[in-house]
Amino acid sequence: MKPKPKTWTPTKVQQLYRHSSGTFYARMKVGGKPTWRSLKTDLLSVAKAELEKALNSETAREEMHGNELVSPRMTIGEAKTIRLKEIENDASLKSGTRHYWRQVATSLSRSWPGMDDMEARKITPAMCQDWAGRFAKSTSATRYNNAVSLLRQFFEVSMKHGARATNPALQVKRLKPRSKDLASKLPTKELFAKWIGAIRGAGGRFSQDAGDFVEGLAYTGVRKGEAACISLADIDEVREEIIVRGDPDEGTKNSQIRRVPINAAMKELIAKIKARRGAEELKAPLFRVNEAQKSMDHAAKKVGMKRITHHDLRHYFATICIESGVDVPTVSKWLGHLDGGALAMKTYGHLRNEHSRAAAKKVSFAA
Structure with a gap:
């Protein structure tokens, strides 16, 4: 019997491999886990350039987040931890403000059961809209608006880490606070x-x-x-x-x-x-x-x-x-x-x- 052709063939360039389909891939580590990343080309010269871009991108992320690389399957809970840590370390904020944002984060998680364990990439605008519709009925307009703002920040963190490309919470509308009587x-x-x-x-x-x-x-x-x-x-x-x-x-x-x-x-x-x-x-x-x-x-x-x-x-x-x-x-x-x-x-x-x-x-x- 003839041996099966190898799916991945290494090239002379470190971390650059060629798939049996002809497309070049980068062999990289994201969040400490080895992964394949398609360079979307079958030309060696183009693949070399794309490989360098991909490696530089990961290095930049690592420097930006202090070696806190997270896999593309980053959860909202992981994004929340990173964002709250940024708020906690923000010297321009007063302790009362930092405490308030922790309270908003707690309210957000309680109002969306299971959200912290969900992968950021799997959350859709419709899911955000459903949460907003429920939460708006049980809280004040001010708390609701701040929760929406914080949810958007969680997705921004996931975007910076490459876990998703868009922010699904941007379509959630804010409420106009009622004037106090x-x-x-x-x-x-x-x-x-x-x-x-x-x-x-x-x-x-x-x-x-x-x-x-x-x-x-x-x-x-x-x-x-x-x-x-x-x-x-x-x-x-x-x-x-x-x-x-x-x-x-x-x-x-x-x-x-x-x-x-x-x-x-x-x-x-x-x-x-x-x-x-x-x-x-x-x-x-x-x-x-x-x-x-x-x-x-x-x-x-x-x-x-x-x-x-x-x-x-x-x-x-x-x-x-x-x-x-x-x-x-x-x-x-x-x-x-x-x-x-x-x-x-x-x-x-x-x-x-x-x-x-x-x-x-x-x-x-x-x-």
């Missing part, structure tokens, strides 16, 4: 006063401290994390301003120190806090607690008020300021926005009905 959610001044009274009168060990923290957020508009970092030394009584520095290591959300004026309500609160404490070091925190959601929830039920969060107190501050006649750009500056008031106008342009009625009385068409 703050007018009906936020309490009136009268209800707010009853609510604070209920927080302080709860009889708990930290009831007074919780009341201080809640009032402080409402009277300054600072973020929860920023308020926790304000010390007595940050109160400039000469200029009647509070210096908002943010986290000692990471600063404020936009990394800029800002000054918030001390209004009458905040001035009274600061005086009460100092009177209760007596002589204390300047570096001591202004607020003894940095979270009061349970106290807020219990008090809201007691006075018949809708539940609000720490961040809603920031909205309450901005709304009261605007209704009191402060212009939007100034309020935006106090909040620490850097857009000149665009976001504040979009968020707080509603105003309250009572404020609108009062403003309407000032309109006159008389000659």
Whole structure:
């Protein structure tokens, strides 16, 4: 019997082989596993050039990803690991931002069971659309949009590693977040006063401290994390301003120190806090607690008020300021926005009905 012809015939060029069909192939390692890659030519001169391109491409990928070569069968879980590692090592991101993206990744995986084990190359646009349709019904528009963004990033990672050529998640449409109906959610001044009274009168060990923290957020508009970092030394009584520095290591959300004026309500609160404490070091925190959601929830039920969060107190501050006649750009500056008031106008342009009625009385068409 005649011996069967060899399927692969080595050439004089290292890693270059000729198939029995006449087509040249490169013998390479991808992700540590040997594999054949077609050079799509039966001409030796062309095959040599294509081989060099293929080898250079793999070398570039290896340098780009620190020897983290992954096979063409890369799973979404592998792509997720690489992307989250990039986010974790991004020095420009704050720890809270990195934590948020980890939460989004967890939500994404839970909303698409089995996704992490699926090969990236086998996922189709239709599969992405099916996931989006389900997930959009169970989460907020903001979380949904960020999950879509992260899913696209996973596919971009797989594309960089040669696991697929296109991004199937690009066809998934983002949602337009609904504007918040703050007018009906936020309490009136009268209800707010009853609510604070209920927080302080709860009889708990930290009831007074919780009341201080809640009032402080409402009277300054600072973020929860920023308020926790304000010390007595940050109160400039000469200029009647509070210096908002943010986290000692990471600063404020936009990394800029800002000054918030001390209004009458905040001035009274600061005086009460100092009177209760007596002589204390300047570096001591202004607020003894940095979270009061349970106290807020219990008090809201007691006075018949809708539940609000720490961040809603920031909205309450901005709304009261605007209704009191402060212009939007100034309020935006106090909040620490850097857009000149665009976001504040979009968020707080509603105003309250009572404020609108009062403003309407000032309109006159008389000659």
